[in-house]
Amino acid sequence: MLIGIDASRSSIARPTGTERYAIEITRALIAAAPDDHFVLYFNTLPPAGRLPRGGRVRWRVMPAPRLWTHIRLSLEMLRRPPDVLFVPAHTLPLRHPRASVATVHDLGYLYFPGEHGRATHRLRDWSNRWSARHAARTIAVSGATRDDLVAQYRVPAARIHVVYHGCDPAFGPIHDAARLDRARGRHALNRPYFLFVGTLQPRKNYERLLRAFDRFVTTTARPHLLALAGARGWQRERLERTLLTLEHRSRVRLLDYVVEEDLPTLMSAAEGLVLVSLYEGFGLPALEAMACGTPVLASNTSALPEVVGDAGLLVDPLDEGAITDGLTRLASDSNLRARLAALGPARAAQFTWQRAAHETLDVLRQATEAPGRMVHFAP
Secondary structure: OOOEEEHHHOOOOOOOOOHHHHHHHHHHHHHHOOOOEEEEEOOOOOOOOOOOOOOOOOEEOOOOOHHHHHHHHHHHHHOOOOOEEOOOOOOOOOOOOOOEEEOOOOOOOOOHHEEEOHHHHHHHHHHHHHHHHOOOEEEEHHHHHHHHHHHHHHOEEEEEOOOOOOOOOOOOOOOHHHHHHHHHHHHOOOOEEEEOOOEEEEEHHHHHHHHHHHHHHHOOOOOEEEEOOOEEEEOHHHHHHHOOOOOOHHHEEEEOOHHHHHHHHHHHHOOOOEOOOOOOOHHHHHHHHHHHHOOEEOOOOOHHHHHHHOOOEEEEOOOOHHHHHHHHHHHHHHHHHHHHHHHHHHHOOOOOOHHHHHHHHHHHHHHHHHOOOOEOOOO
C-alpha cells in the first residue's frame, strides 16, 4: 500500500501539541508498516533528522505561497494520488482520494468561542467540519472529541475511530541530582515549583491559574514558584494585564518555549504539573508528566479525565478556589504526592506511539476498502 501523509505540520520549527502528534505518528507509522511505502508531502523542508527519508519513504516538497493544502496538495492528489491519504493535523484538501483519513483533535472552540480569535474560530470550525464529513474515516484523539463530532457535526459514529496519543520513551523519572539542579538553575527555579506546559493563550485558562496560585501563596505562605513553559500566543496582552494584578507576581517564571529534550528533566524536578485548560482534545503534557512520576493537577472536563484516570488530581477549571485547593493539596500532602508519583508511570505506559500507529494503520486499511477509489472532486 502506498500511504500518503500530509507532513506539512512536521516542518514547524517549534512544534507544540498538534505538531508533535503529527511528527510522532508519522515516525511510528513508518516503523510499524515495513511492507508499505510512504510519500510525505511538505510545503517546506523539515528540520534535519526529524523524519526518515529514503527506501520506502519518499518526500515531495512542494512550496506554495498560500493555500498550500487546497491548491498545491489538491493538485498533487489529482496527478499522483496515493492508495490512501492521511492528514494528521488540520484540513483535508479539497481534492483528495476517496480513501482519505483525517485526525480531528478537538472542538473546544465551540464551547469557549470567546477564548479564540474570530478568524481562528471560523477556520477551525470549517476545516474540522469539512474534514470529518468528507474523509472516508475520521480519527479522534479522545472519546471526548469523538462525542463532540457526533453531537456537534453529526458525523456518523461508525466512521469515527478513537486513537489516543502515545508517550515518547524519553519521558521517564529522572533522579540524577546534578541534572535536576542544572535544569532548575537554567530557568532560575531555585524553589519548589509547579509547572505548566503549553502555548500561553486564553483557552489554556492561565488567568484563573495565575489568580489561584496567587491565592495559594497568600493563604499557605509556602515558597513555591509557578513556571509557565510555553511561547506567548493569541492576546498576549491579557497575560501582561493578569500578571500586573498579582500580589506575588515575582513568584511567576515565564520560561518561554522549552525544547522537547529539556521537558523530561523540567517535569521530573517539578512539585507538580498543572494543566487546568478550559478544553483539551487530549492533553499530552499531562501524560508526559505522569510518565516522569510528576503529580498532575488537571481539569475534570473534556479529554483530561480519560488521559489522567485515577493517577492525577482533577478539579473544575472554572473554579479558582478549587484550583487553589488542588495546589495546596499537592504542596502539603506528601502521601498524595507519593501515591500519584507511583501511579503516573504505570498509567502513562498504557499510551504508546506503537499502539497508536497500529490502530491508525487499521483505520487507513479500512479506508481503502470503502467503495470507490477514484479521486473525489469535492464541491
